[in-house]
Amino acid sequence: MKISPFHAMYIAAELSALSHNGEERLIPAYASADIEVYPYQIAAAMFALRSPYLKGAVLADEGSLGKTYESLLVISELYFEGRDRILLIVPTPLLRQWIEIMDGHFSVPFTVVDRDIGDKNMSKVTGNPFDTGDVVLTTCEYAAENAEFVGQIVWNIVVFEEAHRLSKAYTGENKTATTLKDAVGSAFKLLLTATPMQNSIMDLYGLITFIDENALGDADTFYKRYFRKPELYGELTSVASRYCFRTLRSQVDNYVKIPRRIPVTADYKLTGKETELAALLDAYLIKPEKQAFPKMDTYELTMMLTRTLSSSTFAFEKLLRSAVERAREPELVNMLELAANITVNVKGQELLKALKIGFAGLKKLGANCKALIFTENRATQKYLSELLTDAGYNTLTYSGDKSRDYDIIKRFETEAEILIATDVAAEGFNFAFCSFVVNYDMPYNILTLEQRIMRCHRQGQQNDMIVLNFLNKGNFADVRMLELINKRVLQFDGVMGMSDDIIGNFSDNAVDGLVAAFGMTRHKNDIESEYRASLAEHEDTNTTSVREAENALFTTFTRDIADKVTVTPQYIKDKAIEINEKLWTLTKWFFDGKIGYDCVDETRTVIVGVQPQKVFTGVSLRRREYSMSDKTHTLMGTLAKNIIAETFWRGIPDEGTISVKNLEESLKIGYYRVVVQSKDGGPWGGGTKYYGFVGKTASGRFLSDEECRAIMGLPVVNCVTKGDTYGERDGISKQKRHDDLDDLVDLPALIRRAAMNTDAARREEANAVQDRAYRQKQALDREIELLKNELNQIENGLSRTASVAERVDAEKRKASASRDLKRREQSLFMDGLRIDVDAEEAVKRLTDEANLTAEAKRLFMITAKGER
Secondary structure, three states: OOOOHHHHHHHHHHHHHOOOOHHHOOHHHHHOEOOOOOHHHHHHHHHHHOOOOOOEEEEOOOOOOOHHHHHHHHHHHHHHOOOOOEEEEEOHHHHHHHHHHHHHHEOOOEEEEOOOOOOOOHHHOOOOOOOOOOEEEEEHHHHHHOHHHHHOOOOOEEEEOOHHHHOOHHHOOOHHHHHHHHHHOOOEEEEEOOOOOOOOHHHHHHHHHHHOOOOOOOHHHHHHHHOOOHHHHHHHHHHHOOOEEOOOHHHHOOOOOOOOEEEEEEOOOOOHHHHHHHHHHHHHHOOOOOOOOOOOOHHHHHHHHHHHHHHOHHHHHHHHHHHHHHOOOHHHHHHHHHHHOOOOOHHHHHHHHHHHHHHHHHHHHOOOOOEEEEOOOHHHHHHHHHHHHHOOOOEEEEOOOOHHHHHHHHHHHHOOOEEEEOHHHOOOOOOOOOOEEEEOOOOOOHHHHHHHHHOOOOOOOOOOEEEEEEOOOOOHHHHHHHHHHHHHHHHHHHHOOOOOOOOOOEEOOHHHHHHHHHOOOOOHHHHHHHHHHHHHHOHHHHHHHHHHOOHHHOOOOOHHHHOOOOOOHHHHHHHHHHHHHHHHHHHHHHHOOOOOEEEEOOOOEEEEOOOOOOOOOOOOOOOOEEEOOOOOOOOOOHHHHHHHHHHHHHOEEEEEEEEEEOOOOOEEEEEEEEEEEEOOOOOOOOOEEEEEEEEEEOOOOEEOHHHHHHHHOOOEEEEEEEEEEEOHHHOOOOOOOOOHHHHHOOHHHHHHHHHHHHHHHHHHHHHHHHHHHHHHHHHHHHHHHHHHHHHHHHHHHHOOOOOHHHHHHHHHHHHHHHHHHHHHHHHHHHHHHHHHHHHHHHHHHHHHOOOEEEEEEEEEEEEEEEEO
16 A cells, blocks of 8 residues: 555654654664563663763673673664764674674674774775774774774764673773773763672772763772671662663573573592692692792782692693793702603593583483583693593684684584683673583682673573582682682672572582482473473563563662663564554655665565666665565664655655545644754753644544544545645755644643653752762862871871981971861862852753753644545
């Protein structure tokens, strides 16, 4: 069915309006993507998009819950809204995986800019390689190396994958993080990490201050307030909730299928020469002087040497050779000679037994016979590769950080039984096809251990997970590692939350531990049956949660924000169908009568001929075929954006008459665009656009927007246009005649609606302003405290001066410190008053931005008549 130009303009306006309707944001992104929709993902993306005052956000869902999808929803939505200066920075090993996801599930245009596999030959690029016009996908290394080019572009948003790597930017220790922070400037920063607290709460501080330097005050005050103070973790969670969004697996297990995790922590006992080697090491460590390690702290040296020995004698031998080259201490030489003669490790033999039991158990459960083995040492990795290959296993190793090494990851999925990896593979990869993880070496960082496990324990996993941790109770580093794990689990769980155990089910050996663990697992068919039964059991609860996106789904998510999540998965699916129907209708209208274009209804495909008629102003088509079936033609795509833009640019006649069926009385309808904005522009830039109808029947009855839309939905029998064509290319050169319908547009109602939609953001920002003022005053108090401490130290030192000259010098320093303290104390009140006044003025400006203005522009006016 053909449509009139008025209906075409109506459709184009409604599709473009989705970028201004706060209640339905993200729907264009979902309609243009091929992903399953979960309510917590809606909430996470809405959290990041909720306010124009925000400088960034941290999406910190537990591993496997879809932070990648959440960030791509945000990216797609901003791109659709015209904020298309978008940079996505990922670790090099994950680049290929991101390309696969963006190619396979999202339709937003993107260009890969990287040395190894970029869309362009970077050695031949002239100008700025990041200035592509598309979303730019690059690596951390390439972006840092080319920070000058990155800094030349004013980005709307920059997304950082595995963002916990940025947590030390505030200290200056991580040069790459500091470089990237400086390069992206004031861009909105979206940080993705499942582990925002790698070592301590200061990591969380680092991530938030990477987004907003003034958010949490100075590092010392924050540290003193929260470090190792569990009683204040609730307060810290509240502070972090403005920036961090986190969903736990345990909160969504009613409707997201993620099987169980069963950890086994197995001891192994050294024998023979390995026992002798461990004894020699213990004797060496108690020596008062160690010539090969003259500057190392005893604890740090003990941890390093015992950790390396725990990994393998081969790794230990390599370390000893370096030490002996520095100093030929007899003890080191003896250990080196003994280590070189050890060819069999007890731990390796235990691994062989464990794999035999593990693979037999996996086969019975209907799982893939695959194991992911993590080690911290490349010498150990080489030893294990040879050991397992000799035992008949198809084994691969992964320790590189090049994007091309991704082929090894894919080969593990399709052909190999075992992948032996260092912690380069502990972040970001999806190994849901593998359900057996072996931590051959226990990492120092608790969150690294969790990251390793999450490569397999994730959405898409069909089997219960077995996690085997090797731990030698006789090894100092292993025992200390266990203590640290227990402490850090308590700390992280207290602030961010954790769903599953990392260690547990302790056993004297791997075989007994695995036998017991497999006794707790379920066959994959039973897992699926239990999941279906759980869905049925919790159907009412799930329906309510999905419909209302209840706050129970979230940890660090405030009620004000949760209440804003009004879209649901089913609503989105229905709306996506409606959007795509409208887009195809508009597409056919646009190309109707154009030479060189064929619209195929069956597949919703636009086929472009060899020499097609030019249809877009200043834009050329890049493809010969655009199809909605393969997502090359979506609302997010280039073709759709150009069709909508060109429809507005060229315009349509202002007036006309349509004949429609089943209309009892003739009437007049006007369709308007209303722009609501604050008087000074405000952070919303061009304001909020609303599209709506007003109408009136021949008998004088006013028609609501809903009634007018219903009339526009009736089949059109005939259409006659009249008058000039009005489009954006005409600017203000053509003035439309005034009509009495224009006076019916309820501008005050739209102003109230806009104010209500922005109220939560302004209120949140006002609270943030006051919080920053409080922290600034805390910093002033801290400065006074430091000056007092300095004065006390000088006074205490006076009694220990050895000479008159030293005492005179100390008295001078005391007098100077006293003057500085008195001066700062005198200015403290005025500085605090200035901070308060500045905060009050900032809050007032926020309030003033609610004084909005509205301007209406008529897009068309038609008379509708009935047709019998």
